[in-house]
Amino acid sequence: MLVRLGHSKDVVAGQMRVFDVAGTKVNVASVDGHLYAFDDTCTHMGCSLGKGTLDDTTVTCSCHGSQFDVTSGAVLRGPAKQPVRTHLVQVDGGNLLVEA
Numbered sequence: 449m450l451v452r453l454g455h456s457k458d459v460v461a462g463q464m465r466v467f468d469v470a471g472t473k474v475n476v477a478s479v480d481g482h483l484y485a486f487d488d489t490c491t492h493m494g495c496s497l498g499k500g501t502l503d504d505t506t507v508t509c510s511c512h513g514s515q516f517d518v519t520s521g522a523v524l525r526g527p528a529k530q531p532v533r534t535h536l537v538q539v540d541g542g543n544l545l546v547e548a
C-alpha cells in the first residue's frame with residue numbers, strides 16, 4: 449500500500465528526512481535527484497539513522513558508525529550485520545509516496 453508522506457520537495461537535496469508511516473519510522477534520502485526510502489532504525493542497536501550523516505548514497509549511524517547503502521539497505525560497514533529494509537518510493541504529481 450502506498451502512503452502519501454507529503455510533497456516531493458519536502459526532502460531537501462542531499463539530506464534525509466524521517467516520516468512516520470503507520471507507526472514505522474521511514475527515512476527518505478534525496479541523492480542526485482533520486483529519492484530512497486528505508487527503515488530509519490539502525491539494525492545494530494536501534495538508533496535513528498536520520499540523526500546520522502548522509503554522504504552520497506551512504507548513511508552513517510551516529511551511534512557506533514555502521515554504514516548502509518540507501519539504495520539497497522545493504523550493510524557497508526559494521527558493527528551492524530543485518531541490512532535495513534528499503535521501501536518503494538514514487539513521486540506522483542509532486543506527491544511523495546512510499547510503500548508502507
Ligand code: FES
Pocket residue numbers: 490491492493494495509510511512513514526527528
Ligand atoms: S545503533 Fe547504529 S551503529 Fe550501533
